Amino acid sequence: MSFFDSEEPGRGSLSDRRRIRAVGFAVFALFVALIARLYTLQVLQVSTYRSLATQNQVRSVVTSPPRGLIVDRNQNLLVGNQVVESLTVDQTIVTKSPWVLKNIATELGVPLANIQAAYNSPQQSPYAPVSVAYNVTKAQIIYIKEHPSLFPGVSSSLGTQRVYPEGTTASQVLGYVRQISASQLAQYAAAGYQAGDQIGQAGIEASYEKYLRGVPGKKTLQVNFAGKVVGTLANTPPKPGDNVVLNMDLNLQKAVESALSSQIAKLSHTYDPYRHQYFTNLSGAAVVENVNTGAIVAMASYPTYNPSVWVGNISQAAYNKITLPQYGDPTFNRAIAGEYTPGSTFKLATASAALSSGLISPYYYYNDTGIFNIPNCKVGSGLCSFHNSGFEHLGSINVTTALTASDDIFFYNLGYMFYANTQTYGTSPIQNMAAKYGWGSPTGVDLPGEARGLVDSPALRALLHKKYPKAYPYSSWYTADQLEMAFGQGETVITPIQMANAYATFANGGTRYVPQMVAGIVNQNGKVVKTFAPKVAAKVPLSAVDRAAMSAGFAGVISNPLGTAYGTFSGFPLSSYPLAGKTGTASVTGLEPNAWFVAYGPLPKPQYVVTVVVDHGGFGTSGAAPVVRTIFNYLRTHTIPPVTFGQPHIPAGATTYARYGIKTTPTATTSTTGVGGASKTGGSATAPATTTTTKKG
Structure with missing residues (x-):
């Protein structure tokens, strides 16, 4: 037995005494740490935890x-x-x-x-x-x-x-x-x-x-x-x-919607003797714009729906009926987002380009024989010859008569002349003019979801070929492409708001305004917070002589027996309320064409432009022009008053202001400013x- 293994009576072993000391030191250390922590919590951090305790008892609720x-x-x-x-x-x-x-x-x-x-x-x-x-x-x-x-x-x-x-x-x-x-x-x-x-x-x-x-x-x-x-x-x-005051006139808006829906109901599922087809469930849009300010006084899209369906919990069935294409997608605003082949309404850009560039003058005449043959074309007669939509031939005509009668041959010739003289006029003179009128880019109207449209061009065809090679097997731009583009066919698509804005630009002398839905903002006390003055987007330069030649052509569309809408406006009091306009019948493969009509007036100082498109509605003169006539008849017999700011009027039948969130007696003041006329x-x-x-x- 060694010395270190010996034990004294009444005392534990050395290892036991060491364990007791270690435990004692550990307990002492824990007490020291606890005291230090309590001191930190109760003295050093008392303000912090008092704040946290308060926050645990206080909640903020947003109303x-x-x-x-x-x-x-x-x-x-x-x-x-x-x-x-x-x-x-x-x-x-x-x-x-x-x-x-x-x-x-x-x-x-x-x-x-x-x-x-x-x-x-x-x-x-x-x-x-x-x-x-x-x-x-x-x-x-x-x-x-x-x-x-x-x-x-x-x-x-x-x-x-x-x-x-x-x-x-x-x-x-x-x-x-x-x-x-x-x-x-x-x-x-x-x-x-x-x-x-x-x-x-x-x-x-x-x-x-x-x-x-x-x-x-x-x-x-x-x-x-x-x-x-x-x-x-x-x-x-x-x-x-704050309250938002629109440029819209409620009574005009109702008249526009009634005219559009009535015409579409009249055409839908009826037989078209010209195309020998039955119309389908049709849709369309209409825009009425003040040509001198850009103010939109009416905008309609059909089919439509009652927005109260969104109030409360909307069912899936109700949601489907207002959003899916098979139900007409009535929430879709066709006036700003619908893109349609323009047909002959595009001739505004082609004629403007030809006159402003010097390609032709108002005194230039071309002999319309009813057929335009592409010079030196060898790919086959079916691809080398183009004719008027009605196979008519008008003989020697100038740009005025060509616009009045919507003569395709005249514009085929203009397209070819530009194509054959690119060294003098560049590769895209018509497209450049279309861009000045605002086609191919959003107008900037103060509504979300506006489409930009497209203007056919060599660059667009190359892009389409790259993205969709099966649908567009050729990347080149051929003579026939140029001819189709010149009279509004091909891949060009334009929205109704773009169409209205372009013709408003021509009608007012060449100033393109940004279309404006809202006139101003008013607070709950009737005080004006903000007004929106007309905003100029671009200028379209045309000489007085060139403009007069085109204006006469657009006026002849309605008043001249050669005009494509002459019959539609028969009996309209043009002597006291003269109008000018343009039909558009845009071909769509396998379907009825898109029917366009756009008109402005009264002449000689136009105030409003009215644009109507009926998707697959047939000829412009029969599908869309009757709607425009009805709208102008309303404008002729009703005055659109200046914008007023103040407290809203109580709707008919309402008994309390509280029902509509109105707290004070309504008063109104007349504006003297220049405001003018899909989550799925x-x-x-x-x-x-x-x-x-x-x-x-």
């Missing part, structure tokens, strides 16, 4: 403002707000008693799944009652309040919904609102938007969102440890949005009074 109203130039209400009652449930109660949701569904007569979906929406506030049903009747609310044992934690609150007193009128122009999507929230979070907020999704609602939205309010709520609201510490009320998902367009919440701390 949505009523959106601004949308009115026409006469302060007639187009889009308003309707105060509605909504049912809300206390989340802490539902967590313990989920059967409450079933009782609500039973009382309201709706599927339980609808109530559950609203309750479980991630866009609901975690610190405020959850809205599960909107537009609840007074009787239902009274019953629920009288039976608290069946509906514990259920209460009602006031909110607003969009209301459309004019029904389907201008639906595509006005647009609609819905809850902000996840992608939109990511885009607009910096502007203060939160989950559950309402945001404009189309039309004026979208393009003027920053004015219509208003300023959200804020409630600071006191919350207990269980998350239940026990008091309100502060409340900043929301500020309603279902959802809710209801804005409850309190919608979204942000957690602080």
Whole structure:
């Protein structure tokens, strides 16, 4: 036995004593650390944790403002707000008693799944009652309040919904609102938007969102440890949005929509003896523009729909019927986004290019034999010869007669002359002139979703060949391509708003304005916040002599027996209200042609241009011109008043201002300024009074 293994009586071994010392040191170290931590928490960081404790008891709830109203130039209400009652449930109660949701569904007569979906929406506030049903009747609310044992934690609150007193009128122009999507929230979070907020999704609602939205309010709520609201510490009320005043005239808008829809209904499924085909379900668009300011006083797209379908929870079936092509896609604004082959309406650009470049003069005559043969063409007679659409031959004619009679041969010849003299006139003189009129690029109209259109060209054909080699096997630009482009065929497509703007440019002497839907912004007190003056986009230079020659040709379209619309306007009082115009019949392979007609007047100082297109509507003179005549007959007999700013008028039949979000007696002031004449998902367009919440701390 070694010395180190010996033990003394009454004492443990050396290893035991060492273990006891180690444990003692560890316990001592833990006590020191605990004391240090307590000192840090209770002394050094007391202010920080006091703030966190306070934040755990305080929540901020955002209150949505009523959106601004949308009115026409006469302060007639187009889009308003309707105060509605909504049912809300206390989340802490539902967590313990989920059967409450079933009782609500039973009382309201709706599927339980609808109530559950609203309750479980991630866009609901975690610190405020959850809205599960909107537009609840007074009787239902009274019953629920009288039976608290069946509906514990259920209460009602006031909110607003969009209301459309004019029904389907201008639906595509006005647009609609819905809850902000996840992608939109990511885009607009910096502007203060939160989950559950309402945001404009189309039309004026979208393009003027920053004015219509208003300023959200804020409630600071006191919350207990269980998350239940026990008091309100502060409340900043929301500020309603500003009202948007359109250049649109409501009565004219209704007249335009009626004329367009009546003509389309008349043509649809009838037999066309000229083409020996039956018309299909047709669609179309119309635009009325003040030629001297660019103000859009009417814009129609058909088929149309009632935007109130977006209010509340839209069903999938209802959503399909307003968005899918087989139902006509009535939410699609064909006036700004529909692209149509222009046909002979394109001759505006070709004639302007030929005259302004010196290729021809107003005194140049060409012998129309009824057939144009491409010189030195050897690919076959079917591809070398072109004829007038009606196989007519007019003999010796100038540009004025060619426009009046819409003579194709004359314009084939112009296209060929440019093609054969590229060293003198360049490779794209017609395309360059078309661009000056605004064709091939967006007009800048203050509506979302505008299409840019296309003007056929060698560069476009090369691009199409690269992208779609099977559909476009050739990348070259041939003589026949040039001829087709010169009279509005080929790959050229133009929107109705572009067409109206181009002819407005010619009608006013060469100033192209940016089309403007909105005249100004007015706050809830009737004070003007902002007005929009006419904005010049470009100038189209034409000499007085050249312009006069073309003007005479456009006037002859309506007043000359040779004119393509002469018969359509028979009996119209042209002596007191002279008009000028142009037909367009644009061929579409295998289908009826697109029917165009555009006119401006009264001459000699035009005020309005009217453009109508009926998709696959046949000849322009029979498919579209009757609509233009009806619209001009309205303009002839009705005065479009100046824009007024002030408080909106109460719609007929309305008994309270509150129903439409109007709080004061309406007054109006006349403007003396120069303002002139698709999210593809279902959802809710209801804005409850309190919608979204942000957690602080």
